[in-house]
Amino acid sequence: MSLNPPTTHREFSGLPGAIGITLGLPTLITFFALITNQTYSIQGINLDINAVLNQLPNSTEGWIALCFDKQCWLAYLAWFGILVALDFILPGTAAQGVELRDGSKLNYKINGPAVSSVFVAVLLARAWQVKGYFLPELQFVYDHQLELTLVTTIFSMLLAVFVYVCSFIPLTKPNGKGTHERILSVNGNTRNPIYDWFIGRELNPRIGTWDIKLFCELRPGMLLWLLINLSCVHQQYHQLGKVTDSLILVNLLQAFYIFDGVLNENGLLTMIDVTTDGFGFMLSFGDLAWVPWAYSLQSRYLSCPGNEIELGWTNLSLIVLVKVVGFYIFRSANKQKSDFRSGKLDHLKSIQTKTGSKLLIDGWWGLSQHINYFGDWLIGWSWCLPTGFQTPLTYFYVIYFGTLLLHRQIRDETKCRGKYGKDWEKYEKLVPYKIIPYIY
Numbered sequence: 001m002s003l004n005p006p007t008t009h010r011e012f013s014g015l016p017g018a019i020g021i022t023l024g025l026p027t028l029i030t031f032f033a034l035i036t037n038q039t040y041s042i043q044g045i046n047l048d049i050n051a052v053l054n055q056l057p058n059s060t061e062g063w064i065a066l067c068f069d070k071q072c073w074l075a076y077l078a079w080f081g082i083l084v085a086l087d088f089i090l091p092g093t094a095a096q097g098v099e100l101r102d103g104s105k106l107n108y109k110i111n112g113p114a115v116s117s118v119f120v121a122v123l124l125a126r127a128w129q130v131k132g133y134f135l136p137e138l139q140f141v142y143d144h145q146l147e148l149t150l151v152t153t154i155f156s157m158l159l160a161v162f163v164y165v166c167s168f169i170p171l172t173k174p175n176g177k178g179t180h181e182r183i184l185s186v187n188g189n190t191r192n193p194i195y196d197w198f199i200g201r202e203l204n205p206r207i208g209t210w211d212i213k214l215f216c217e218l219r220p221g222m223l224l225w226l227l228i229n230l231s232c233v234h235q236q237y238h239q240l241g242k243v244t245d246s247l248i249l250v251n252l253l254q255a256f257y258i259f260d261g262v263l264n265e266n267g268l269l270t271m272i273d274v275t276t277d278g279f280g281f282m283l284s285f286g287d288l289a290w291v292p293w294a295y296s297l298q299s300r301y302l303s304c305p306g307n308e309i310e311l312g313w314t315n316l317s318l319i320v321l322v323k324v325v326g327f328y329i330f331r332s333a334n335k336q337k338s339d340f341r342s343g344k345l346d347h348l349k350s351i352q353t354k355t356g357s358k359l360l361i362d363g364w365w366g367l368s369q370h371i372n373y374f375g376d377w378l379i380g381w382s383w384c385l386p387t388g389f390q391t392p393l394t395y396f397y398v399i400y401f402g403t404l405l406l407h408r409q410i411r412d413e414t415k416c417r418g419k420y421g422k423d424w425e426k427y428e429k430l431v432p433y434k435i436i437p438y439i440y
């Protein structure tokens, strides 16, 4: 059998879907930058479309100046470059990825804790060093949200072109004699250049031992999201002389999520993004542009004049409770499945399948087929609730993430039906709910 069989099934409705997402999502994050800034901020459900569009240039030169703002490009390249350098320099532990189609396993350096420590240390040192807690770097990020949104988008497109082109260059064999094919994603070998560029042709593009996908998943985008959130706190502090409890809460809850991801880098090695999805525009844009600019929407909204919200202790406690419950479900359900699969929880009820694997039907996994998704979704609610109920815009995240999890559940169901056949039908009878117990 060929190492890289041609892809026959196309996700996202094939080429039209790929083009739609490539144009639509960058437009959406650009729109977010236009409606949550100091000049124009969405209030309630009223949107003054003329005022929004007036912020955009009306000439080609104006657009070029906006998209290729020199300072923003230099700042972003420095940001990306420093994180790459830290990834190389800082020590970490060695980990192995899952077995690939050719029987090999990739080696990874896991240095999330070291990178996070340096990042926090530099931020604290800068805050201590500057007068009146005024950090020009954070102000720069806040004042250039639109330009930086475009820079990260264009950069992610170029990175996707780079890895697409590289995917055709054979790799030198480890013994230095001759070359061998790269392992392509099962989804990204349709031979349609636009679709493959979008979905990701190569499974694990690397430069030497440096893994581009793992780096992008947890470094430049996730940490930029943290910086954007901090820049909102910084802006409000210097504008109002104080920071509202809602903005502090969103920052703390999201910082917790960001560091939890960066510090638990190992967990990513067995997730679909790393094991199955190719690295193309979808992941590159998702990691580098979508995560920082779409996920920081709540903070950006709360930092705009007129949107300051003081929640008070009761509301704060209720929102924290949503987060704690969500996180508890998310973490303990994932841990239970992983412990079970490594043979630690044999007393729990399960189904023995013909493939040799067992499907858990007890504990968290007796409640629904993806109870972990439900926990993750509740965490998303805790980020949106601090913005109050002035506008549906700040609930964008839970709607988007709910849709993503639903799509993921359907994708996973198709995979498991194919893999487990009759055993999956038996499993579905025993665990009928897909995500939310007794509802769906």
Ligand code: NDP
Binding pocket: 271, 272, 330, 334, 337, 357, 358, 359, 360, 361, 365, 369, 370, 372, 373, 374, 376, 408, 412, 415, 416, 419
């Ligand atoms: P799951 O953790 O639900 O894993 C699904 C896989 O687990 C299946 O393909 C199957 O694989 C195995 N499995 C399914 N049911 C059982 C069972 N009853 N017992 C044992 N094994 C089972 O999905 P994901 O990998 O998609 O998600 C992992 C986490 O990542 C979730 O908590 C999710 O919320 C989160 N996530 C976060 C995202 C974000 O952007 N923040 C995006 C997507 C996910 P096998 O072939 O091995 O049997």
